[in-house]
Amino acid sequence: MTTVVISRKFQVVIPQSIREAMGLRSGEKAHVIPYRNRIEIIPVRGVRKLRGSLKGIDTSFERAADRVTDGQRVTPVKI
Helix, strand or coil, rough: CCCCCCCCCCCCCCCCHHHHCCCCCCCCCEEEEEECEEEEEEECCCCHCCCCCCCCCCCCCCCCCHHCCCEEEECCCCC
């Protein structure tokens, strides 16, 4: 964990090791969110930069019993 100093203008410098690990560049935007008792800084990423970030993720899941019958998918009824 790295400690930073908050300036009189309420600015902080993100340490170089963190900037490099996160791939941050000067001028990029980030969301600043208060969460419980801390401040989170979340980089704003374009959709194109996210391509491939979920590669290898397990997308399997079990359907609810009311959606599956004998291995067949049941079409929902519109009311």
